[in-house]
Amino acid sequence: MAYKFDKVRIVVIDDMQPMLDLVKSVLTIYGFNEIYIATNGEDGFQAICKHDPDLVITDWMMSPVDGLKLADMVRRNPMTPNPYVPILMMTGFSSRLRVENARDSGITEFLVKPFNSKDLYRRVAQIIENPRQFVDTGKFFGPDRRRRSDDDYEGPRRRDREQENKTESPVDEEKFSGILNKLREDARKI
Amino acid sequence: MTDATPLNPKFVTPPNHFKMKVGSGGISDALLKKSQQAIDSVKLDFLPYAKDFLTEFSTHAKTALDATKNRTESKENIIGPVMQIKANGGMFHYQLLSDVADIALQFIEAIEDINEDAYDVLQAHENTIQAIISNKMQGDGGKAGDALVNELHKACTRYFEKYKEE
Numbered sequence: 001m002a003y004k005f006d007k008v009r010i011v012v013i014d015d016m017q018p019m020l021d022l023v024k025s026v027l028t029i030y031g032f033n034e035i036y037i038a039t040n041g042e043d044g045f046q047a048i049c050k051h052d053p054d055l056v057i058t059d060w061m062m063s064p065v066d067g068l069k070l071a072d073m074v075r076r077n078p079m080t081p082n083p084y085v086p087i088l089m090m091t092g093f094s095s096r097l098r099v100e101n102a103r104d105s106g107i108t109e110f111l112v113k114p115f116n117s118k119d120l121y122r123r124v125a126q127i128i129e130n131p132r133q134f135v136d137t138g139k140f141f142g143p144d145r146r147r148r149s150d151d152d153y154e155g156p157r158r159r160d161r162e163q164e165n166k167t168e169s170p171v172d173e174e175k176f177s178g179i180l181n182k183l184r185e186d187a188r189k190i
Numbered sequence: 191m192t193d194a195t196p197l198n199p200k201f202v203t204p205p206n207h208f209k210m211k212v213g214s215g216g217i218s219d220a221l222l223k224k225s226q227q228a229i230d231s232v233k234l235d236f237l238p239y240a241k242d243f244l245t246e247f248s249t250h251a252k253t254a255l256d257a258t259k260n261r262t263e264s265k266e267n268i269i270g271p272v273m274q275i276k277a278n279g280g281m282f283h284y285q286l287l288s289d290v291a292d293i294a295l296q297f298i299e300a301i302e303d304i305n306e307d308a309y310d311v312l313q314a315h316e317n318t319i320q321a322i323i324s325n326k327m328q329g330d331g332g333k334a335g336d337a338l339v340n341e342l343h344k345a346c347t348r349y350f351e352k353y354k355e356e
Binding site: 016029054092098114117125135138172178179189 | 199200201202203204206207208209211212213214215216217218221222224225226228229232234236239270273274276277278279280281282285288291292295296299307310311313314317318321322325327331334335337338341342344345348349
């Protein structure tokens with residue numbers, strides 16, 4: 001038995017087209033075939049209203065409507081077909097404050113860029129297997145934020161922690177040495 | 191979904207339509223491997239994007255240094271392009287760009303505003319990113335990359351040591 005993603009509708013939103021293409025290609029390999037894309041939150045919201053997706057994957061920093069505002073619209077706008085739809089936010093931000101900020105806007109899960117395929121799959125599987133209950137406090141409506149967030153927090157020391165992702169790219173020692181020397185020179189005055 | 195604050199929060203467990211559609215079992219290691227290969231082999235020259243983001247970063251950093259008001263807004267303007275380099279570099283073969291931009295991002299998020307010393311730290315990051323771009327250095331740079339990253343960490347640490355009383 002394996003997941004059957006062919007009937008799942010998904011909307012992916014990112015203002016960088018190559019990133020959209022890349023995520024779409026990875027999701028297609030997973031087996032998704034109803035993938036709708038948009039390049040900003042405003043168009044993304046239209047796509048969500050039109051396609052009533054089972055999952056939304058969105059970037060954070062976009063204009064004119066960013067990922068946080070989009071999440072708020074999905075959760076609160078009467079036009080939205082499903083205010084409970086899971087929203088996976090993919091972003092370069094990784095600080096705890098930013099993660100909490102995203103949670104406060106109704107984001108379901110958080111994925112730090114750059115990510116590998118396993119990272120993306122883990123988040124999707126988390127959404128499928130461990131859905132959050134929703135809470136309405138009047139001021140906040142969205143996934144219950146009380147679940148421990150440690151599992152989701154990538155932290156700022158990705159380089160040190162993710163040795164498994166390290167590449168064995170050839171290194172030009174001479175070039176690096178030049179850059180390092182210049183950097184040390186720059187840094188001396190700090 | 192009302193604006194009025196209720197006496198007690200209401201909890202709802204919505205039906206898991208996603209799970210109902212996909213069933214159980216996950217996806218195979220073969221598919222994960224194939225999808226990772228798709229990421230690893232993506233054909234995009236990220237350097238033109240990186241150059242544009244770096245130019246934007248440089249301009250906003252200078253503006254933030256000169257700003258006498260709206261300093262928070264100025265700081266947010268610097269964060270945008272740095273975050274783009276951090277987020278996308280590693281997705282498109284330039285992990286070291288991501289690693290350097292990550293330190294810059296942490297630094298900018300941690301400081302109050304851009305003073306002369308903070309600007310020097312940012313310029314050290316900018317010069318390093320510029321050098322990686324100019325030399326088209328793909329990958330994470332291995333131990334040499336670690337040395338660069340550590341040097342930038344040290345510069346940030348020195349800044350925070352100097353301003354820890356404030």
